[in-house]
Amino acid sequence: MESIAEVVAKHASMVGSAPTMMEEVLRWDEGVSLVSSAEKAATYEIPGGRLVATYTLASQGQLSYYVDLNYQSAEGLAETEKAIDVTVLAEILEATQREVDCQVCYNIMLDPVTTPCGHTLCRKCLARTLDHSLHCPVCRRGLALPPSLSSQPSNATIVELLNGLCPDAIAARVEAVAQEERPGEGEMDVPLFICTLGFPHQPTFLRIFEPRYKLMLRRCIEGNREFGILMYNRYYEPQSDLGPVHFYHYGTMLRILHCQILPDGTSLVETRGMYRFRVRAHGVLDGYAVANVERIEDVTLAEEERMEALEIARPAVEEGDVSGQIDRMPTATLLALGREFISRMRGRSAPWLQQRVLDIHGQPPDDAALFAYWFASVLPISDEEKYKLMGTTTVRERLKITASWIRRIESQRW
Template sequence: MSGSAKRVKQWKPQRTDDFECTLCLKLLFEPVTTPCGHSFCRSCVLQTMDHGNKCPMCRMVLFISPRTYPISVTLNNIIQKNFPEEYAERKLEHENLTYGGTDTLPLFVMDVVLPCQKLSLNIFEPRYRLMVRRIMEGNHRMGMVIIDSTTGAIADFACEVEILECEPLPDGRFYLEVEGRRRFRILRSWDQDGYRVAEVEWVQDLLPSEGTREREDLQKMASEASEHAQTWIRNAREAVRIGRRARRLDFLQADAVPGAQDPEKFSFWLVNLLNLKPSERLNLLRMRDTRERISCGLNILRRTEEQGCLVQ
């Protein structure tokens, strides 16, 4: 009896198809068993359901949500216990897809976004649904980039955005609220599961050192430009009150103006007041001179005032 018990204890399952995901052909990770009896990696079946709600094996209609559907605890425990090294590799592979790092970013190819800019996004393409799920498991950040009309390829400069709000919709889409954070230059990019991923280099303006006369002059310039911009905002609000045509009111928040102590951030707040063409916004991203960016913003503000069009 004891010998039989010993033989049972020593038995280990062999690495067979029973422990392999038929979608990615790898060891199951966070296995989910469907009502029709087929097991897949949670992330794999979630990805297939971006395209339809049928089992990839038998085509049975699945009325499940892989995001909340429970993992098969027994199967998961067997895999972790008997294939620890391969499971560790699968876990690391999964973590590398969640974008918790700072120098590799998934890219949403759509438009030019500037630091401080806020916008709403409706994510409906299957490839970007997958990307958003991975982002939300990581640092909630992605890059937004445009196709450069002069080259036909993705632009060399873009902006990181942080997802402030992510609302999954019943049909699988996502409603996002995002805000522009840091600029970056794309060093290289590649396709991953249908969307673009890039290795990036963070970019900042070349600012004068703290305490120097040049830095004080730049801060003074930012302070004066801030006063001008807030006057412009008040006039724009008055134009709205009396019924003159106006839009982009979401940016007209005088109480949210960055201080002159951060002239680079202020310069982007300033140009966000303006309705600029994508090529103009891309040039502002590439610019490394804060003074030049503030001057550019002020010149456009003055032109809109002269033309009697206060809000672009």
């Protein structure tokens, strides 16, 4: 308001000539019974063009809220007056736009939110500063805001002001932000959470506290609710054509089922594994990894059966050759081996098969294609070992891996 007053004052003092004539027009649709119809409509003459004259009238408290004005220009001065109005409006816009720039991104505020300390910022900018610290980025006061800004209302007055003053600038800004966050076709459109292993059809619970991952999570929730989870590659073991990278290149796509934000900003996320993928190419977006991925699918059932027939027809192996024996087992036998092992372990009340674990992961699945994922999710062995399942393309291959784990556990070689 002060910025507008300054612009008006400058022009009011500049113009000394032709006054703008204004006549009050009563608007009956606004319920103006307060004003008597018999009363003669007031007229005013104030210099400075329509905008300046109207503002001056209002600032003097003479312009009733329920009143419209009819303007009349002095003889032959209509064009001059119009030119003045255009200049004044342009200056008002410039002065107010400066005031509605966000102090974080220095762009015009987008969906402005006002903090309890009275500072107004773009919703996204405020959310991103809160990812790092619970302090106002302008005045550094502690901010007692709800951990998720989604329930915090926008500043309606500023929103209305912006939409009225500069709809084009707002529209351009909305488009620019959408552009920034929208990856192109076939580009790095999968955000990656590099941390641990997840498996298809299994739940994964995550605790997210790093600022970059809070941002990633918020974007996922606003988007398709999916992100990839990958294991951290501590020793930078080469990952085929990607070379030595900080993650193992096979991962699982997770879908966010539920997210709870704690008062300190940490998020507890419940997800479910959807499918496996391999990273084709990767990059960085605002501090977290993004990738272009290729889905890993199992071979067809016909191909699966052909491979099984080939393997079980192989000549018998020596008694001590455990892996040779596993290779020759029919797929159904491999699954039965796993299921029997589970019931045996339950009979012995193995701690890793407590009710709590079964409540989370469910009973062992009957589906041979899914058994290995369930087994890997509950079995207390290293992630490096479980990772062997990630690149498999046959059900049989996965069940042979689980059978090898069982044999090793049984022979107490672990």
